[in-house]
Amino acid sequence: MPTIIIKSPKNKEFFSGVSAVLPILIGVIPFGLIFGILGLEAGFSPNQTFFMSSIIFAGASQVAFVKLVSSGTVPFITVISVGIINLRHFLYSASIAKYLAHLSTPWKIILAYLLTDEAYAVSIKRMQEKKENTVFHHYHLFGSGITLWLTWQTSTFLGIVLGQIIPEELNLGFAIPLVFLSIIAPEIIKYKSHAICALSAGILAILLNNLPLNLWIIFSSIFGLIIGVLFDKTPRKSQQ
Numbered sequence: 001m002p003t004i005i006i007k008s009p010k011n012k013e014f015f016s017g018v019s020a021v022l023p024i025l026i027g028v029i030p031f032g033l034i035f036g037i038l039g040l041e042a043g044f045s046p047n048q049t050f051f052m053s054s055i056i057f058a059g060a061s062q063v064a065f066v067k068l069v070s071s072g073t074v075p076f077i078t079v080i081s082v083g084i085i086n087l088r089h090f091l092y093s094a095s096i097a098k099y100l101a102h103l104s105t106p107w108k109i110i111l112a113y114l115l116t117d118e119a120y121a122v123s124i125k126r127m128q129e130k131k132e133n134t135v136f137h138h139y140h141l142f143g144s145g146i147t148l149w150l151t152w153q154t155s156t157f158l159g160i161v162l163g164q165i166i167p168e169e170l171n172l173g174f175a176i177p178l179v180f181l182s183i184i185a186p187e188i189i190k191y192k193s194h195a196i197c198a199l200s201a202g203i204l205a206i207l208l209n210n211l212p213l214n215l216w217i218i219f220s221s222i223f224g225l226i227i228g229v230l231f232d233k234t235p236r237k238s239q240q
Contacts (some may be wrong), residue, residue, distance in 0.1 A: 009136045013126075017143025020122040028118070028148060029155045031059055036159020037166065038063075042070035046160045053156040056150060058116065061085050073214045084221045092120045098129040100138055111138060114145025197228025 032053070039049030044066070056062050061082045068078040092115055100108060123141040188195045201224025208216035 010139050013136045013139035014143035016126065017119075017140035017145075018147045019124060019149050020126070020140070021118060021144040023111065024118045024122070025151050026085040026149075028059075028151050032152050032155025033159040033162065035059065035062055035066075036156040036161075037157075037163035039066055039156075040163035042066045042159060046067075046164070048155075049160055050156060053152055056082075057113065057152065058086060059152075061232075068214070068217070071214070073217070077214050077217060081217050081221065084218070084225070087225075088117075089115065096120065096124060096127065100141075102135070103138055107138065111141055111145065114149060116145065116148055118143040119148055193228045193232035196231045197224040200224050 035053065036049060040053065042047065044052070052062055052065070056065065064085055065078065073081075076220050093112070096115070100111060103111075104137075112221060119141060122144050126140045129136045188198050201220045204223050205216050205220035208219055210216075211219070
């Protein structure tokens, strides 16, 4: 019976997704721990911090949300800022949609919720393979996504537990921007357009820092995105 279960095409894809994402958990676990602690540091209750991870389920967005709310940013600006951070998911959805077109609506909703940077990265490679029948490839995304979700919830919970026993004198609020920088730094180093985007957004953020309602966040983010896109579309001289 166990052999039959393992050889099932659905289970094979599911456990393939689980194993593919396991190495990434090395970075997810400490990030979740830190977020659980920082949520309490920012003034959120244990329940609010935990359900934030369950509902939003997006590390960068959660860090930004905590930072903006704790600094007194108005809800409208907070929602727009978090939305801008999540714009990349439109690109993920566009590239993965053709592989999920045959699924029912409930399946699409579940996979859309579980779609993260890490799950997309490992599962899109599998879906692009033509070696085997692709009918059950969505189980690969389900396996990677649910593994990340369970790990994120568990690490957040443990962070909340730790956060309640860590002395307030330590004041770990400074870790919020450090965590955010650790998220975006690899991308900035990897792509020139991302570096240009971050640099231009940072400069404008400094110049507009005194705008009311923290509007500098939206203006600098949009400006950085535009500059990054324009730079990426600029023709490069071929190297010969």
